[in-house]
Amino acid sequence: MRIIPSVRSLLVALVLLAMSAASWAQVGVSITIGPPALPVYEQPLCPAEGYIWTPGYWAYDYQDGDYYWVPGTWVMAPRPGFLWTPAYWGWGGDRFVFYDGYWGPHVGFYGGINYGYGYFGRGYEGGRWDHDRFYYNQSVNNVNVTNIHNVYNTTVINNTTVNRVSYNGGNGGINARATSEEKAVARERHVAPVALQTEHAQAARSNPDLRASVNHGKPPVAATPKPGAFTDREVAPAKEAGAPYNPPANRAVPRPPGSTSNVRPENNVPRPGALVHPNELPPAPRPVPPSTGNQRQDQKYQQQQEKLFARQEQDHQKLQQKQEQDHQRLAQHKADGTRTLQIEQKHQQQTQQLEQRHAQQQERLQNKQQPPSRNQSRPPNEKH
Numbered sequence: 001m002r003i004i005p006s007v008r009s010l011l012v013a014l015v016l017l018a019m020s021a022a023s024w025a026q027v028g029v030s031i032t033i034g035p036p037a038l039p040v041y042e043q044p045l046c047p048a049e050g051y052i053w054t055p056g057y058w059a060y061d062y063q064d065g066d067y068y069w070v071p072g073t074w075v076m077a078p079r080p081g082f083l084w085t086p087a088y089w090g091w092g093g094d095r096f097v098f099y100d101g102y103w104g105p106h107v108g109f110y111g112g113i114n115y116g117y118g119y120f121g122r123g124y125e126g127g128r129w130d131h132d133r134f135y136y137n138q139s140v141n142n143v144n145v146t147n148i149h150n151v152y153n154t155t156v157i158n159n160t161t162v163n164r165v166s167y168n169g170g171n172g173g174i175n176a177r178a179t180s181e182e183k184a185v186a187r188e189r190h191v192a193p194v195a196l197q198t199e200h201a202q203a204a205r206s207n208p209d210l211r212a213s214v215n216h217g218k219p220p221v222a223a224t225p226k227p228g229a230f231t232d233r234e235v236a237p238a239k240e241a242g243a244p245y246n247p248p249a250n251r252a253v254p255r256p257p258g259s260t261s262n263v264r265p266e267n268n269v270p271r272p273g274a275l276v277h278p279n280e281l282p283p284a285p286r287p288v289p290p291s292t293g294n295q296r297q298d299q300k301y302q303q304q305q306e307k308l309f310a311r312q313e314q315d316h317q318k319l320q321q322k323q324e325q326d327h328q329r330l331a332q333h334k335a336d337g338t339r340t341l342q343i344e345q346k347h348q349q350q351t352q353q354l355e356q357r358h359a360q361q362q363e364r365l366q367n368k369q370q371p372p373s374r375n376q377s378r379p380p381n382e383k384h
Contacts, residue, residue, distance in 0.1 A: 052075060
């Protein structure tokens with residue numbers, strides 16, 4: 001039977017979407033020192049079909065008080081139809097806040113930052129999906145047409161002011177605001193950066209040569225052909241810094257006593273519109289129940305599935321109420337950023353555990369209600 005693998009794939013997608021939705025409802029520690037300008041570099045050759053370009057960005061190490069460059073890289077899309085919304089820094093009124101990137105069916109707001117290679121401040125001009133195949137715009141991507149045949153050539157008229165500014169708002173930042181369409185995208189359920197992207201960023205953080213205080217805005221590894229491939233022969237070094245950068249003195253952000261050194265605020269902060277209460281998020285798509293051809297059996301299956309969803313929704317509501325109480329207590333006590341991150345990480349873990357349990361429940365139901373074989377499902381009087 002082929003129907004069970006397809007149901008399981010839908011289930012996996014459901015769990016990924018539900019798990020990722022919680023990761024944007026988070027608050028991160030922010031800083032008052034703006035990131036360096038974006039360096040000038042060449043895009044490496046696309047390694048294979050299905051890879052999508054994710055531009056490089058400056059992240060921040062709160063332990064050492066220094067920016068570090070996360071090289072741009074080609075990443076395999078987590079599923080057909082998904083596009084990448086880049087990370088960016090934005091001025092929050094009294095400090096800079098980092099907004100992590102995410103995968104989804106649409107490209108959302110990324111601060112109006114001109115990252116190049118299709119990301120010119122609004123949307124993505126580097127390619128498009130046609131069913132399960134990604135087609136590359138050769139005019140803005142480095143693609144070898146001998147190996148990749150899914151290409152087209154559309155000249156992009158870039159109306160964005162050409163500069164290397166890497167943050168939105170504040171003094172000298174990009175003056176751009178999210179459109180109504182981009183705000184709607186921000187409210188959609190998203191998929192967090194895949195594991196290879198997280199490892200890629202962690203490797204960049206541990207590389208001293210990628211720190212802004214060392215490379216002064218001109219990282220020796222500006223882009224890689226694949227995540228983590230920092231020593232690959234196709235690695236692209238920065239040609240020049242986007243602007244002169246001299247790190248300010250006393251960069252380190254003081255940490256409260258007892259804080260942990262492995263907390264990474266840059267991976268735990270919201271996208272625009274992410275500070276939405278979980279109750280306001282749209283419902284996750286439900287798997288389509290398989291049809292067995294037996295109306296009574298299908299109705300029974302549907303009833304059991306609806307009961308399961310009702311119980312799962314109650315579980316979510318109870319967890320959301322508990323997490324909301326945590327947020328209220330944090331607001332009342334004006335907790336420091338490290339404590340806030342710890343609470344948010346705990347919430348994310350709780351939500352992931354809940355979704356995993358629900359996925360197991362759903363899989364057990366699918367196995368229990370596995371439709372009979374085609375011969376078994378035929379009515380007794382049907383002629384062969």
